[in-house]
Amino acid sequence: MPWKVTRGAGAWISRLRLSGRAAEANYGSWWNAIASTREGAYALTYVVDDEEDYRTRGWYGDANSFGAKQLLEMGSVGRESRVLEIGCGMARIGREMAPHVREWHGADISKNMLHLARERTEGMDNVFLHELPDVSLGLFADESFDFVYATIVFMHLDKEDLFQYLVEARRVLKPDRFAYFDTWNLLHPDTYRQWRRTQESNIGSHKVRGRIQFATPVELRSYLEDVGFDVLRLDDDKLLRALCRRGPVRSHEPDDGRPPFGYIDVPRNGGTVRGELHVEGWALDDIERIEVFLDGSQRLGEAQLGRPRPDVAEAFPRYSRSASCGFVLDVGGTSPPSGRHTLQVVATDAHGAATDLAGNYRTFVFGT
Ligand SMILES: C[S@@+](CC[C@H](N)C(=O)[O-])C[C@H]1O[C@@H](n2cnc3c(N)ncnc32)[C@H](O)[C@@H]1O
Known part of the structure; x- marks a missing residue:
């Protein structure tokens, strides 16, 4: 091709x-x-x-x-x-x-x-x-x-x-x-x-x-x-x-020593955010903390972990904490200026390995 x-x-x-x-x-x-x-x-x-x-x-x-x-x-x-x-x-x-x-x-x-x-x-x-x-x-x-x-x-x-x-x-x-x-x-x-x-x-x-x-x-x-x-x-x-x-067909794999992975459900990639910025998703593999940044540098805060995610548990049954791997962060205070922004959602595991769940291309438009 x-x-x-x-x-x-x-x-x-x-x-x-x-x-x-x-x-x-x-x-x-x-x-x-x-x-x-x-x-x-x-x-x-x-x-x-x-x-x-x-x-x-x-x-x-x-x-x-x-x-x-x-x-x-x-x-x-x-x-x-x-x-x-x-x-x-x-x-x-x-x-x-x-x-x-x-x-x-x-x-x-x-x-x-x-x-x-x-x-x-x-x-x-x-x-x-x-x-x-x-x-x-x-x-x-x-x-x-x-x-x-x-x-x-x-x-x-x-x-x-x-x-x-x-x-x-x-x-x-x-x-x-x-x-x-x-x-x-x-x-x-x-x-x-x-x-x-x-x-x-x-x-x-x-x-x-x-x-x-x-x-x-x-x-x-x-x-x-x-x-x-x-x-x-x-x-x-x-x-x-x-x-x-x-590998072996595993029945259970709580922590495999590799970096975390997951997904951001909100905000939608390329979507428009109005009012307060709300970040929500899930991450797996021995997660210790999830930090959210705006435009590559501004730290917005640390997400709350442990939210129920029965859908993820079904997809990843081998991970012991998959049923409660959801996270959420409501960013109060000053809103970002109107226009296009990038989001970084960095999940870090118990061994210090980190993944930006947002990848390279998670953007959203802030509009009032
Ligand atoms: C775009 S070509 C890529 C060929 C080769 N991998 C390369 O990189 O040059 C896709 C190839 O997949 C084969 N293919 C399509 N469906 C297939 C299937 N169900 N099982 C096995 N081969 C299939 C096609 O016949 C074709 O040769």
């Missing part, structure tokens, strides 16, 4: 609309139609029809997608490793990664994509390509890979199918080994706008099969932890990028 949210997105999305028939297609037939020509496959797995440039992107990645270089490092992958890519497309990454590993396996639901991958990896005897019959990795044995990843694939799947691949990815991964996944972040303002645009063309039964879909950071984390991954890193810019390690 890679999909430029700001520049190329419109053209890319309109390619995704294709014909009315696309709405009825299954994953395989939809992607086969795309990859029935090399130009079509390039267009949806990249932006231009230029093999040399494509190879560079396969190694270095670009703004929206990691390449083999980063994935080898993130996955602690070496010469003895057996690696699996889910949704490998034309082996953009695999072609560049294969010389650095023992076996690179590319699995994809589109036989046309795999045909192009085969052409691009001809003569590479440690490349193995697999056509997936459905949304499962049933072709592969339990605990048989050292690294499993899927990039620019999950944003084309329904949530149920994304979740199923996570279950399967964990199953085929060896214990304690790494996995990497990404998808678009619904909560980033740019990607949210993009979702609103595609939402209009995907109502009722007229859904484009390969349309772009989105997830929230909390949602993705919840899926990953639910299936038994430890989330080591979750970047939540436009793209949600998750580096995980296969």
Whole structure:
């Protein structure tokens, strides 16, 4: 693809609309139609029809997608490793990664994509390509890979199918080994706008099969932890990028030693605040205090902890305090001046690890 949210997105999305028939297609037939020509496959797995440039992107990645270089490092992958890519497309990454590993396996639901991958990896005897019959990795044995990843694939799947691949990815991964996944972040303002645009063309039964879909950071984390991954890193810019390690399927995890995480329900990102500023949300993982700041520096106060959150308890049952992980702060006194402001909500845990729950882009407008 890679999909430029700001520049190329419109053209890319309109390619995704294709014909009315696309709405009825299954994953395989939809992607086969795309990859029935090399130009079509390039267009949806990249932006231009230029093999040399494509190879560079396969190694270095670009703004929206990691390449083999980063994935080898993130996955602690070496010469003895057996690696699996889910949704490998034309082996953009695999072609560049294969010389650095023992076996690179590319699995994809589109036989046309795999045909192009085969052409691009001809003569590479440690490349193995697999056509997936459905949304499962049933072709592969339990605990048989050292690294499993899927990039620019999950944003084309329904949530149920994304979740199923996570279950399967964990199953085929060896214990304690790494996995990497990404998808678009619904909560980033740019990607949210993009979702609103595609939402209009995907109502009722007229859904484009390969349309772009989105997830929230909390949602993705919840899926990953639910299936038994430890989330080591979750970047939540436009793209949600998750580096995980296969862990045990846990029944209870009150404090895992990693920084806190959570969500701000109020004020709404980009929303308008009138009257007193009220901040409300939830945070998990051994929280000691939550401090709220305005515009990067002005401390507004410390939130009151321990508010009931049965909804969070349901989503994160392994965290012992999830049922009472809500927080609230009513900021009295002088109101901020009218106009746009940023909010920082810093949750600190018992070990001093801190997370700004507001991320980089939580803004609100104060209006009287
Ligand atoms: C945008 S391309 C990305 C290809 C490759 N990961 C890359 O980064 O160049 C998406 C790929 O996902 C594959 N795909 C789509 N739905 C799939 C599914 N349900 N199961 C497996 N692969 C799927 C498509 O056939 C296509 O090759």
